[in-house]
Amino acid sequence: MLTRIDHIDLRVPVLADAVAFFTTLGLRQVRAFGPPRQSVEMALPGPDQVLLEIREDPAVTGTTVDHIAFAADDDRAALDALKAAGLSFSREAHLVATTGRRVSNFTDPHGGKWQLTEEYR
Known part of the structure; x- marks a missing residue:
């Protein structure tokens, strides 16, 4: 089933400013993706450690949490188990x-965005 929180997806208006801020806090860059x-x-x-995936989005006015992703050692089995428990997914096992991650997206009863991803390290 779920093994840990994999990442928290943040949206920021200016990526460079956010990277500088989190570097000041002691975080290190793991990977970067261009356009x-x-x-x-x-x-x-x-x-x-839990990853912060920081994404530039000029439409936001401050830092926002887009979603939180859970890792699973077998994401397809976890997807099947969560579906059997009544969760519905807007995207399933999407690469x-x-x-290079395979992800499945779902929402909680209040509309919060969540994600299931395969274990990556």
Whole structure:
């Protein structure tokens, strides 16, 4: 089933400003993606840290949380189990070409966005 929180997807108006801020806090850059994604993955030092996926979005006026992603050692089995438990998914086992991750998107009863992803490290 779910193993941990994999990443928190943040939207920011200016990517460079956010990267500088999180670097000041001690996070390190893990990966960067150019256009069209325009994002950076950052994490605190040490093993198995939660990633912050910081994405530039000029339409936002401040930092916003887009979604939180859970990792699973077997994301397809977790997807089947969550569907059997009554969750519905807007996207299932979709490969995001720029990141190489397979993701499935769902919402909570209040409309919050969540994601299931395969374990990546």
